[in-house]
Amino acid sequence: MSTSPPPLPPDDEMRGIFRTMTLIRRFEERAADEYMAGRIGGFLHLAIGEEAAIVGTVCALRPDDPLTSTYREHGQALARGSDPRAIMAELLGRSTGLCGGRGGSMHLMDISRSFYGGYGIVGGAVPLAVGLAWAARYRGGDQVAVTMFGEGAANQGVVSECFNMAGLWDLPIVFLIVNNQYGMGTSAKDAAATEDFFPRAAAYGIEAWKVDGMDVLAVRTAVSEAARIARDEGRAACVELLTYRYKGHSMSDPDTTRSAEEKDRWRARDPLITFERVLLGEGVMDAEAIAAMRAEVDQVVDDAAAFAEQSPEVPVSEVARNVYAYPWNDDPRGSALVSP
Ligand SMILES: Cc1ncc(C[n+]2csc(CCOP(=O)(O)OP(=O)(O)O)c2C)c(N)n1
Structure with a gap:
């Protein structure tokens, strides 16, 4: 079998991948600033360090493939x-x-882009994705449902149930285990009986393997293959993406338990830096083009922050709209809950 790496994506796509990873990094750095300034309430979980896993996945999918996170x-x-x-x-x-x-940081959702959301419940979106896969097949579509969840979530019983249903019914679904090696402050080594998580899916007859989640092109190749298995062969696939988050679990986590040496070791493999080297080495972008791209992304992030800061807060009277099945204002029980 040939071991040569797959051909590089077209230059335009490479530039797009780099821009999106940069946008995510800068956006989250700004979100951290907004949190520290007291403008973001509740929790804020950053994925800084995991950009290759995210972008390598999304660029391997069709825009209408339902995605959960x-x-x-x-x-x-x-x-x-x-x-x-x-x-x-x-x-x-x-x-x-x-x-x-009304959702905040943990509950972003954009159905117009087949993004079925963020969930606060660990493992909670995995059965949703099984349902989305089942629905795609039921409707006669060829979409592939994709769900990204942590290695901590992989210890939840519901994930095993989902592997079983997907294996049993040969559902068009891709399970992506984003193994950033920690669940809150607990190392996966102290929480899981096995070092690898993908064999759990394999135990249910699902084709499963592991890749370097810091390498955006390796992720893209693996997720493309997993999506092909799900779309063309009509069966589930699972990929474990080995990665690292640089920040604590959330902004309220002081992150004192992980060693500086360990963090440095992973930062040395930063997905943005390694991919920048590829772009420069392949002549896809030069230093000037990269600087211009960064300046453009900075502007997008500045503009987003200014827009958000100037936007009105949700009025208290509106907070629970869409929580109840009845139209909020027409439901006397609902109105009673917020009336002064
Ligand atoms: C059902 C449930 N149990 C516990 C929690 C509290 N909790 C939030 S995140 C988390 C760790 C999850 O780790 P992992 O799945 O590896 O994802 P990561 O946060 O590392 O991305 C826990 C235990 C929760 N939100 N939901």
């Missing part, structure tokens, strides 16, 4: 093309937000 999902929304202004406004709880400011 976790509470660490700003990158998926950005990569799917949701408006950075609307995402930042959602983080700040503003009425111009992607979900009207």
Whole structure:
């Protein structure tokens, strides 16, 4: 069998991949600033370090493939093309937000881009994706449902149930285990009986393997193959993406338990830096073009933050709209809950 690497994507796609990874990095750095300034309430989970896993996945999918993620999902929304202004406004709880400011950082969702969201419940979006895969087949479509979840979530019983259903019914679904090696502050080594997680899917007859989740092209190749298996052969696939998050679990985690040496070791493999080297080496972009791209991305992020800060907050009277099945204003029980 040939071991030569697959051909590189077209130059335009390579530039797009780099821009999206840069946008996610800069957007999340700004989100951290907004949080520290007290403009973001609740939790804020950053995926800084995991950009290759996110972008390598999204660029391997069709835009109409339904995608689910976790509470660490700003990158998926950005990569799917949701408006950075609307995402930042959602983080700040503003009425111009992607979900009207009611979901916040953990619950971004953009159905127009087949992004079925962020979820606060660990493992909670995995059965949703099984349903989306089943629905695609039921409707006669050829979409592939894709779900990204952590290695911590892989310890949840519901994930095993999902592997079983997907294996049993040969559903068009790709399970992506984003193994960033920690669940909150707990090392996967202290929480899981096995080092690798993908064999759990294999135990249910699902083709499964592991790749370097810091290498955006390796992720793209693996997810393309997994999506091909799901779309063309009509069966489930699973890929474990080995990666690392540079920040603590959320902004409220001081991240004191992981060693500086370990963090440095992973930062040395930063997906943006390694991919920049590829682009320069292959002559896809030169230093000047990269600087111009960074300046353009900075502007997009500045604009998103300014837009969000200037947007109105969601009025208290509106906070629970869409929570109940009845139209909020017409439901006397609902109104009673917020009336002073
Ligand atoms: C069902 C459930 N149990 C516990 C929690 C609290 N919790 C939030 S995130 C988390 C760790 C999950 O780790 P992992 O799945 O590896 O994802 P990561 O945060 O590393 O991206 C836990 C235990 C929760 N939100 N939901």
